[in-house]
Structure formats: C-alpha cells, structure tokens
Amino acid sequence: MPEAIIETTGLTKSFKGFRAVNDISLQVLPGTIHAMIGPNGAGKTTCFNLLTKFLRPTSGRILFKGRDITALKPDQIARQGLVRSFQISAVFGQLSVLDNVMLALQRQRGESFDFWGSLRRLDTQKARAEELLHDVGLGAELDTPAAQLPYGRKRALELATTLALDPEVMLLDEPLAGMGTEDVSRTADLIRRVAKGRTVLMVEHNLGVVAELCDRITVLARGEVLVEGDYATVSKDPRVIESYIGGAAHE
Ligand SMILES: Nc1ncnc2c1ncn2[C@@H]1O[C@H](COP(=O)(O)OP(=O)(O)OP(=O)(O)O)[C@@H](O)[C@H]1O
Numbered sequence: 450m451p452e453a454i455i456e457t458t459g460l461t462k463s464f465k466g467f468r469a470v471n472d473i474s475l476q477v478l479p480g481t482i483h484a485m486i487g488p489n490g491a492g493k494t495t496c497f498n499l500l501t502k503f504l505r506p507t508s509g510r511i512l513f514k515g516r517d518i519t520a521l522k523p524d525q526i527a528r529q530g531l532v533r534s535f536q537i538s539a540v541f542g543q544l545s546v547l548d549n550v551m552l553a554l555q556r557q558r559g560e561s562f563d564f565w566g567s568l569r570r571l572d573t574q575k576a577r578a579e580e581l582l583h584d585v586g587l588g589a590e591l592d593t594p595a596a597q598l599p600y601g602r603k604r605a606l607e608l609a610t611t612l613a614l615d616p617e618v619m620l621l622d623e624p625l626a627g628m629g630t631e632d633v634s635r636t637a638d639l640i641r642r643v644a645k646g647r648t649v650l651m652v653e654h655n656l657g658v659v660a661e662l663c664d665r666i667t668v669l670a671r672g673e674v675l676v677e678g679d680y681a682t683v684s685k686d687p688r689v690i691e692s693y694i695g696g697a698a699h700e
Contacts, residue, residue: 452515454479454618454648455500455531460509462495469495471672472509477618477665482640482649484659486683487669488693493652494622496669500650501533501620502526513618530617534624540606542596546587549595549606550578553613578613585609585639601632605639612643619644621651625658637662660684668692 453476462470470492477483485493498504500511502523511519518526523533541549554574582588585605590598595606604624611619624640625633637658640649653659659666660680668675668683670692676683683689 452479453477453512454514455650456512457500458510458512460496460499460511461507462492462499462504463507468672470499470506473669473672473674475667475674477648477650479648480646481664482644482651482662483665483667484663485650485652485667485669486654486656486659487675490671491669491692492672493669495672497620497622497652501531503533527614527616530615531620532611532614532616532618533620533622534607534611540595540603540610542594544595545592546582546595546598546606547575547578547591550581550609550613551575553610554578556614578609581609581612582606584612584643586635601628601636604628604632604636608636608639608643616647618648618650621649621653623652623654625653625655633658656684 455475455477457473457475460470460473460475461468473492473496475496485496487493495504499506502518502521502525506519509519510517513526513529513531518529518531527533541552544552551574554577579588579591582591585608587602587605587609590602595603598606621640625636628636633655640651641662651663663680665677666680666683667677668686668689670688675692676686676689
C-alpha cells in the first residue's frame with residue numbers, strides 16, 4: 450500500500466468534555482479522491498476543520514507527507530501544498546472573473562498585487578489565469594464581475610482560484626452544497642478533471658456523487674470512524690445503514 454499523503458493518529462477534539470472527534474486515525478492515499486461522510490453530528494466538519502487547521506486538536510497528530518503539521522496554521526500548510534476551498538468564499542465580487550484568478554496567482558508567488566510589475570510577467574500570469582478559467586468552463590466569462598456569476602459558476606471560479614495555488618492536496622468542504630441538479634453534475638465532472646495528478650479530500654452529503662467520484666470513503670458516526678472502504682463496501686455495511694437510519698439521515 451502506498452504511503453499516506455495525509456495521516457492522522459488518535460485525532461481528538463473535545464468541546465467542554467464532549468468528544469466531537471474521538472481518536473480518529475485516517476489515511477488518505479496520494480492520487481485518490483477521498484470522502485468523509487456520515488449522519489448529522491458525526492464529526493465531519495470538526496474533523497475537516499482539524500485537518501485544515503481551522504481548529505486545534507485536543508490530542509493526536511496530523512502528518513502531511515510524513516511531516517508533523519499538527520501545530521501549523523492554515524497559511525503555512527497552504528504553502529506546503531494543502532489547500533482548502535469552498536468554505537470561505539475566495540471570490541471578490543466586484544472584480545472580474547479573470548482578475549480574481551490573477552490575484553490568486555499573485556498570492557501564490559507571495560506578492561501583493563503588483564500593478565507595476567513587468568508586463569511580461571503579467572502577460573504570463575494572464576495566460577495562466579485564462580487557461581485555468583478555460584479548464585473550469587469559465588473561458589467565456591473572463592470580464593464578468595464575479596458577483597454576477599450564478600451560484601454554481603461562482604464555485605467553479607473558487608475552484609480556479611484554488612487551482613492557481615497548484616495544490617498537491619485539495620480539501621473541499623461540501624463542494625456541491627446548495628446546487629441544483631445541473632450544477633451538481635457539472636461540478637462533479639469538474640472535480641474529477643481537476644483531481645487528476647492531485648489528491649482530494651472532501652466532506653460531502655450527496656451520496657450519489659460520492660459513489661461516482663470517490664475512490665475511498667470514510668464513514669464517521671458519533672465522532673469515530675465507523676467503516677472505511679470503497680462505496681460498494683461501505684454502502685452495504687449494516688453499521689453504515691444503521692447509522693444513517695438511526696441518526697438524522699441526510700437528504
Ligand atoms: N464549537 C463547538 N462547540 C460545541 N460543540 C460542537 C462545536 N462544534 C461541533 N460541536 C458538536 O460536535 C458534534 C459534531 O459536529 P460536526 O459539525 O463536526 O458534525 P457533522 O458531521 O459535520 O454534522 P453535519 O452533517 O450536521 O454538518 C455535534 O454534536 C456538534 O454539536
């Protein structure tokens with residue numbers, strides 16, 4: 450089995466004595482699309498926030514490519530290639546679609562927006578931004594103010610700004626939440642395409658899409674790992690069925 454790109458050992462988060470995440474050992478393998486699913490209150494969001502460093506664990510360790518990142522901050526892990534998308538809107542509404550991605554590319558270089566930089570460099574960045582936007586299906590919307598994009602297309606723009614950071618691992622928090630059927634299948638296709646050559650870890654409630662998209666699934670319940678495996682395996686497991694029926698099932 451290849452070495453995990455993300456690995457947690459004994460990951461635990463207590464809120465005033467209540468263990469929202471309890472002793473989770475998770476392994477995300479490189480090059481896979483991996484989902485965390487589970488009924489309401491299972492601890493998915495808490496676990497995701499621990500992995501993306503938005504929360505500090507009560508105990509346990511998080512390793513990224515074998516290195517301990519438990520104590521690092523979100524911007525520090527982002528610089529190492531572990532980038533979170535889809536929760537905080539990374540989109541500036543008043544800026545054009547193209548400028549949003551240009552800005553993300555500038556950030557990747559660790560610069561402030563450099564209006565006076567060499568024209569040649571800006572040209573290169575513009576070409577790269579256009580390419581990323583083309584990849585996410587926004588090639589015809591370069592000059593549109595981001596605020597004017599419909600919801601699903603804004604998420605595609607967020608994905609383009611995330612890709613501008615060239616992440617090795619993309620962490621997606623409910624990438625399909627709030628979308629209509631058409632946007633769901635379009636965004637799922639998009640995730641599959643941009644996941645090539647990367648690792649993706651997502652929390653997602655849409656089990657149909659998880660079944661289609663994900664190589665590996667970790668089912669959480671009451672803060673613990675219930676079952677792990679591919680969709681065929683986990684969906685047949687009586688404990689998983691029971692946890693969805695016994696808990697407040699989604700959808
Ligand atoms: N900041 C907090 N303070 C206290 N309790 C919390 C806090 N955050 C989460 N919890 C509790 O931890 C448990 C797990 O919550 P979490 O949001 O991680 O679950 P989830 O699987 O993401 O659920 P959902 O599908 O409803 O989003 C819940 O019982 C929740 O009430």
